[in-house]
Amino acid sequence: MNAERLMQILVAPIVSEKSTMVAEKNNQVAFRVLQDATKPEIKAAVELLFKVEVESVQVLNQAGKAKRFGRFNGRRRNVRKAYVSLKPGQEINFAEAK
Numbered sequence: 001m002n003a004e005r006l007m008q009i010l011v012a013p014i015v016s017e018k019s020t021m022v023a024e025k026n027n028q029v030a031f032r033v034l035q036d037a038t039k040p041e042i043k044a045a046v047e048l049l050f051k052v053e054v055e056s057v058q059v060l061n062q063a064g065k066a067k068r069f070g071r072f073n074g075r076r077r078n079v080r081k082a083y084v085s086l087k088p089g090q091e092i093n094f095a096e097a098k
Contacts, residue, residue: 001040001041001044003048005041006041006044006045006048006049007045007048007049008034009033009034009037009041009042009045010031010032010033010042010045010046010049011031011032011033011034012031012032013029013030013031013032013094014030014031014032014081016030018030022083026085027085027086027088027090027091028083028084028085028086029046029083029084029086029092030081030082030083030084031046031081031082031084032079032080032081032082033059033080033081033082034080035078035080037059037080037082039057039059039082042057042059042082042084043057043084046084046092050092052086052087052090052091052092053086053087053090054084054085054086054087055085055086055087056084056085057082057083057084057085058082058083058085059080059081059082059083060080060081060083061078061079061080061081062078062079062080062081063078064076064077064078064079
C-alpha cells in the first residue's frame with residue numbers, strides 16, 4: 001500500500017466518554033477516518049503510525065444531522081469511524097505519539 005495514502009487515512013482519534021469506556025473494556029481505540037478508507041488500509045495505517053499489532057477493525061458510517069443555523073438549514077458532515085481492536089499486551093498512548 002502507498003505510504004502517503006496510509007499517513008492520511010486516520011483523521012483524528014475520537015476522545016469521548018464512550019471511546020474511553022470501549023478502550024478500557026475491549027482494548028479498542030476509536031478513530032475518525034477518511035470516507036473511502038477500507039479495513040485493510042486502516043489496519044495498515046494504525047500499525048505503521050503507532051507501531052502496534054492490530055487484531056481487527058470495525059467500521060461504521062454516521063450520517064450527518066440536519067441542523068438549523070439561524071434561519072438557514074444546514075447539514076453536519078458525514079463521519080466514518082473505525083474501532084480498532086489491538087492484540088493483547090498492545091496499547092496506544094497518545095501522549096507519547098508524535
